[in-house]
Amino acid sequence: MKKTFVFIASFCFVVLFAQTAANLTEFKENIETQKVEAKDALKPYRYDGSKVTYFNFKTYKQTKEVEVYLFNQTDYRFSFNGKSLPNDITVQIYDEDATITNRILLKEFTGVMGKNVVVETTELQKAYDSKKPNGGRLKRVFVSYAIPGVPGAENKTPTMKERGAMVLVMGYKM
Amino acid sequence: MNLKNGLIVAALGLGMFSCGNSEPQDVNVVDTTSQEDMLTEDMFESPDVDYHLPSPLQVASIFKKSGLAYHSNITNPTANSPKYTEELKQMLNFGVYSADMAYCVLNEQSNEGRKYLAVITDLAEQIGMESVFENKDLMDRFDKNIENKDSIEILMIDIHERTETYMEENDMQHKSSIHFAGAWTEGMYLGVYDYEKNKTKDGLGAQITEQMSILNNIIKGLEDPKNAGIDLGWLITDLKTIQSTFDEFESVKAYVADENATELELTDTEFKSLGDLIKTLRSKIINA
Numbered sequence: 001m002k003k004t005f006v007f008i009a010s011f012c013f014v015v016l017f018a019q020t021a022a023n024l025t026e027f028k029e030n031i032e033t034q035k036v037e038a039k040d041a042l043k044p045y046r047y048d049g050s051k052v053t054y055f056n057f058k059t060y061k062q063t064k065e066v067e068v069y070l071f072n073q074t075d076y077r078f079s080f081n082g083k084s085l086p087n088d089i090t091v092q093i094y095d096e097d098a099t100i101t102n103r104i105l106l107k108e109f110t111g112v113m114g115k116n117v118v119v120e121t122t123e124l125q126k127a128y129d130s131k132k133p134n135g136g137r138l139k140r141v142f143v144s145y146a147i148p149g150v151p152g153a154e155n156k157t158p159t160m161k162e163r164g165a166m167v168l169v170m171g172y173k174m
Numbered sequence: 175m176n177l178k179n180g181l182i183v184a185a186l187g188l189g190m191f192s193c194g195n196s197e198p199q200d201v202n203v204v205d206t207t208s209q210e211d212m213l214t215e216d217m218f219e220s221p222d223v224d225y226h227l228p229s230p231l232q233v234a235s236i237f238k239k240s241g242l243a244y245h246s247n248i249t250n251p252t253a254n255s256p257k258y259t260e261e262l263k264q265m266l267n268f269g270v271y272s273a274d275m276a277y278c279v280l281n282e283q284s285n286e287g288r289k290y291l292a293v294i295t296d297l298a299e300q301i302g303m304e305s306v307f308e309n310k311d312l313m314d315r316f317d318k319n320i321e322n323k324d325s326i327e328i329l330m331i332d333i334h335e336r337t338e339t340y341m342e343e344n345d346m347q348h349k350s351s352i353h354f355a356g357a358w359t360e361g362m363y364l365g366v367y368d369y370e371k372n373k374t375k376d377g378l379g380a381q382i383t384e385q386m387s388i389l390n391n392i393i394k395g396l397e398d399p400k401n402a403g404i405d406l407g408w409l410i411t412d413l414k415t416i417q418s419t420f421d422e423f424e425s426v427k428a429y430v431a432d433e434n435a436t437e438l439e440l441t442d443t444e445f446k447s448l449g450d451l452i453k454t455l456r457s458k459i460i461n462a
Contacts, residue, residue, distance in 0.1 A: 024218075032339070047331050049338060051226045054218040067225040069388055071236045072381060097223070136436025139387060163218055172232055 023160045038079040038169035045077040045171030053166045056158035057150040066143045076121040081167040082112035090146040225391045229334045230357040234276035240377035244281035249274035250460045255293040257462035266459050268297045269356025284320045306336045351395025363456040366449040412455045
């Protein structure tokens, strides 16, 4: 009886472990596909790199932020792919980091789950000019992901349905 | 723990259970949730604050647009490559040579660029990234397109993308700041060299100053605890000296204090101090 129990427990562990590894492999592979899709949406801008932000939905709100540099005489395009999001999030783009209380919100959007959304810096610069006349040129932006709380989420041991990733691919105009 | 390591752990787990044929003394309930946590805890939770650093090709093209002229023989000679036997020097000079390759390609010096691709391939092999360049397909593509600058630039983007993907898949992203430190120093060196020859190039001077904005994040990346086993102390100290010297310039302090200031312009003296520090660091990096 004891032997049978050990066997079943071990078998369950192995199956669950293998399943978890397989799910995570699939999750990673999907992200690679989404990167390609986001990269395609950059055209005719030239690819410069990507930043995948991974997170787990928890019962409380979270924020993740990515700083992106914008150099002189160059226009940029950001391609956001939200196809690895199990729930929607809010994307906000600011002129300063979160420690600056009066930072300027340049763009905000939701509904990125399951989609690819493109944002150009010309649009962000226009928003900056209108909100801060004489502010000059944007030299960097802070892309902030507001991740909502999900009731009943497993905070310590997230399951696959709580895992999410936002793929951000950046390009510049020659 | 990265996925590959996770799978190794899974395989070990399988082995552990399949090999043992003796009856265990105690019945233990297996805590599968903690195993799942172990498999995923690092890889699938990004830091709350992160950043994206520009590729060497973007930096080179920005400098070029700002008027950077090509000077032969100022890049790091490819003959230095075999001298880099320490891993840190190999990683730093992987970045240096990437910047040199971008500089050559953008200035239509494809034959020079090809030499840099060859040393980058060699160094990649030595720092465990040989699969980025495997099958020599990149070199073949370079040779086929040697007369076509656009195709070579696309090839450089491919190299950058492959490197980025490889480092992400193998949980080596912390090391990318080391490559970037090399590329940044070389880019700044090339800019400073040209600017000193012709100080009327205001755009170039402004671009060098602008590149200073990314230094803090390079330092932050080098200070990643995962880099603890690499002797980065001297590099971090030098980069911090460059940062603090820059921050103490009167022009910089005035720019920071003035909310309405839009562009920063250094004085000649300040520019010289910055240039000297860059040249000293570059020399330390490229000398074995």
